[in-house]
Amino acid sequence: MMIELEHVSLKRNGQWLLKDINWQIQNGEHWVLYGLNGAGKTALLNMLCAYYFPTEGNMTVLGKKFGRDYLAEKLRQKIGLVSANLQQKLYPSDTAFQIVLSGAFASIGLYEKPSNQNREKAIGLLEELQCLSYADRTYETLSQGEKQRVLIARALMADPELLILDEPTTGLDFLAREQLLESLVTITNRINAPILLYVTHHVEEILPIFTHTLLLKNGEVFDSGTTTEMISENRLSKLFDRDVLVTWENGRASLRRKV
Numbered sequence: 001m002m003i004e005l006e007h008v009s010l011k012r013n014g015q016w017l018l019k020d021i022n023w024q025i026q027n028g029e030h031w032v033l034y035g036l037n038g039a040g041k042t043a044l045l046n047m048l049c050a051y052y053f054p055t056e057g058n059m060t061v062l063g064k065k066f067g068r069d070y071l072a073e074k075l076r077q078k079i080g081l082v083s084a085n086l087q088q089k090l091y092p093s094d095t096a097f098q099i100v101l102s103g104a105f106a107s108i109g110l111y112e113k114p115s116n117q118n119r120e121k122a123i124g125l126l127e128e129l130q131c132l133s134y135a136d137r138t139y140e141t142l143s144q145g146e147k148q149r150v151l152i153a154r155a156l157m158a159d160p161e162l163l164i165l166d167e168p169t170t171g172l173d174f175l176a177r178e179q180l181l182e183s184l185v186t187i188t189n190r191i192n193a194p195i196l197l198y199v200t201h202h203v204e205e206i207l208p209i210f211t212h213t214l215l216l217k218n219g220e221v222f223d224s225g226t227t228t229e230m231i232s233e234n235r236l237s238k239l240f241d242r243d244v245l246v247t248w249e250n251g252r253a254s255l256r257r258k259v
């Protein structure tokens, strides 16, 4: 079991943000975390990355049981995180290459001298994510889609066991979004591919590589299971409390309001 949450609840500032979460992720699975604004997705990610500690329940992430053999720093080295929050922290005048390299040290900016091996690895990742042509440009000059691919390359520098993508397509046009989604397929085909956890508000982004989906509602697991079971008219109509239409084509779903 790569990730296991048993009856996990989280209270912050006197409020229950998550209630009785039960969730298991096995090696080889890739998950979507789907829920409305305020459902508790960010709170759940913060727990997985050991920024928040469960108020109740048991939690094991990548073999680390919270509370016992638990070391936040060690755990975070095994988790790649791509989020808007991280984007804001980077130095805009660093080049794409420097940003990817810094992923080897889990640092913002480069303070250690990178080895030739790390340099080669960074170039390989820039190539894999199709960022080579702008590797020497500063981060601030990149488009949103280019920035996101650089961040994914950066996250892969540390060979994570879990790669979390928190709404990575925000601000991306159709083509940039599809290119980013394509690169996720490439990542799942790598040797020692990390488990992907993809957080989104849009069912249209759920690729067939995402075998499982967790539906979160009001801080509780509304349901979880295979993506095809979860992304169904029945489940989603109940999740939203209104009738929706789901159509599937070539393994991808789209969602519309029923009128």
Ligand SMILES: Nc1ncnc2c1ncn2[C@@H]1O[C@H](COP(=O)(O)OP(=O)(O)OP(=O)(O)O)[C@@H](O)[C@H]1O
Residues within 6 Å of the ligand: 012, 013, 015, 017, 035, 036, 037, 038, 039, 040, 041, 042, 043, 044
């Ligand atoms: N530190 C905190 N103290 C009190 N309430 C909080 C705290 N952090 C978040 N919340 C509340 O908890 C709920 C869940 O927030 P969270 O950010 O996890 O939702 P989300 O699913 O990520 O939403 P979005 O899709 O909009 O990003 C929200 O109602 C939010 O206002």
